[in-house]
Amino acid sequence: MPRYLSMWVALSLSLATPAAAQEESNQTRARALFVEGTAHAGEMRWGEALARFEAAQKLYPHAGTIYNIGICQRALGQYTLARASFRRALDDHRQSGALADGTVANIEGYLREIDNVLATLDVTLAPVSAEVTVDGRPLERAAPRAWIAGTLPPGRGRAPGSAKFVITIDPGPHVFVLSRKGYEDVVVQKTVTPGEREKLDLVLKRLPAALSIDADQKGAAVAVDGVDVGVAPVTLKRPPGRYRVLVRKDGFDAYDARVTLHPAERVDLTARLEPEAFGVHEQWWFWLSIGSAVATTAVVTYFLTRPDPERPALDGGGLGWAIRVP
Numbered sequence: 001m002p003r004y005l006s007m008w009v010a011l012s013l014s015l016a017t018p019a020a021a022q023e024e025s026n027q028t029r030a031r032a033l034f035v036e037g038t039a040h041a042g043e044m045r046w047g048e049a050l051a052r053f054e055a056a057q058k059l060y061p062h063a064g065t066i067y068n069i070g071i072c073q074r075a076l077g078q079y080t081l082a083r084a085s086f087r088r089a090l091d092d093h094r095q096s097g098a099l100a101d102g103t104v105a106n107i108e109g110y111l112r113e114i115d116n117v118l119a120t121l122d123v124t125l126a127p128v129s130a131e132v133t134v135d136g137r138p139l140e141r142a143a144p145r146a147w148i149a150g151t152l153p154p155g156r157g158r159a160p161g162s163a164k165f166v167i168t169i170d171p172g173p174h175v176f177v178l179s180r181k182g183y184e185d186v187v188v189q190k191t192v193t194p195g196e197r198e199k200l201d202l203v204l205k206r207l208p209a210a211l212s213i214d215a216d217q218k219g220a221a222v223a224v225d226g227v228d229v230g231v232a233p234v235t236l237k238r239p240p241g242r243y244r245v246l247v248r249k250d251g252f253d254a255y256d257a258r259v260t261l262h263p264a265e266r267v268d269l270t271a272r273l274e275p276e277a278f279g280v281h282e283q284w285w286f287w288l289s290i291g292s293a294v295a296t297t298a299v300v301t302y303f304l305t306r307p308d309p310e311r312p313a314l315d316g317g318g319l320g321w322a323i324r325v326p
Contacts, residue, residue, distance in 0.1 A: 030060035037068060046075040063092035063099050067107065074110060079170045080150045083114045119192040121167040121200045123160075130180045130204050131157030139167065149174070171195070178204050182240075182263030208237040209261035213245060215271040220249040232271065240265075247271035 037052030050072035057065045070085035086107045093099040099107075125132070132139055138158040139147040145162055149169040157179060171194035178186040183204040190200060213222050215232035222232050223246040229236060232247060240263045247255040255271035 026059040030056040030062075030065075033059070034065060034068075037072075041068070041072065044075075046072045050076065061092075063089045063096060064103070066092060067099065067103060070107070070110070074114070077170060077172065078150065079114045079118050080148050080168060083111060083118070084151050086111055086114075117171060117194050119169050119171050119194060120197040121169060121192070122197065123165055123167055124199070124201045124203075125160060125163055125165070125178075126203045127180065127183075128161055128163050129159050130178045130183070130202070131159050132202065133157035133177045134167070134169065134174055136175075136177075142168070167200075176200075176202060178202050180204055182207055206240055207264040209240055209263060210266040211236045211238055211243070211245075211259065211261060212266065212268045213247065213271065214269070215247050215249070215255070215273060217249050217252060217273045220247050220252075220255075220271065220273060222247050245269060245271075247273065249273055251276055253277075 033052045033056035037049045037056065040046075040049035040052060050069060053065055053069045053072060057069065066085055066089040070082045070089060073079075073082035073085055089099065090104065090107055093104060133156070134149040136154045137150060137152050138155055139149055139160065140151045142148050145160075145165040147160060147165060147167050149167050157177065169192055171192050173189065173191045176188040176190065178188070183206050186202070186204055188200075188202060192198065211224070212235045213224075213229075213232055215222075220232045222229050222234050224236065224238075225244055226246075238261055240261050242258060242260045245255075245257045245259055252273040253276055255273055257269065257271075259267055259269060261267060
């Protein structure tokens, strides 16, 4: 054997030995955990048995261990998880042939049983961008409008992205939490009947906005969309939308503004009131002078246009004599 080839073989063996030793150690530990899990299962301590089997699977994956995980999940009422585990065990068996025929038959029977136990929810969601969690876990997508509850680790909700969809879920009580920025979180508690199909409406309410209105003049009256709401300063809560704000005070021009409110937003508005700009015809001295001028004009006009007074008839005495003066 050439020298470089023998060196390569020696190096390969030296590198393979630690890996092989680690694998053997993992397998030994996994076997011990598997035995412990089996003992707990025999005592119907399903939670402890499940923890042992899951630890064993991480150290040394095997279809038989996945099968036992499914058995524990089924016993604990975690049917969506059990179905996923049984299906995974079958997929592993198809590649490795690790399961006995009787075990495969058991898995197929369990899957049929679980399909009859799982419940279905026809969900209506608004808005479609709301994020949903069930019992603190996000939904797992099974199809474009079909989701599964309870199979993913705890975490932030996911937005299904459609107004109507279906959730496959374990029977029993559940807590649904909806959240979206700008909306109030909604918590819905619902108990689901085994094997039943039910409707569930999940609707978020938009958070109100705060509108604070002040004025640089005391005693200014405030109206929003034509409705008096008090004297400035005032703070109101209103649904998101567009509003007209009118601030008035005698002797000042009205302050008129349009405001757009967004969910959970606070808008602070200060009205700057300007004194009314009076015209010449609105001043008191103007009307007094006008009144005097009108009176003077009337007098002058009267003297200029009045007719000459007629003299009374002269008394000519008994003879009727009278001297007429031009």
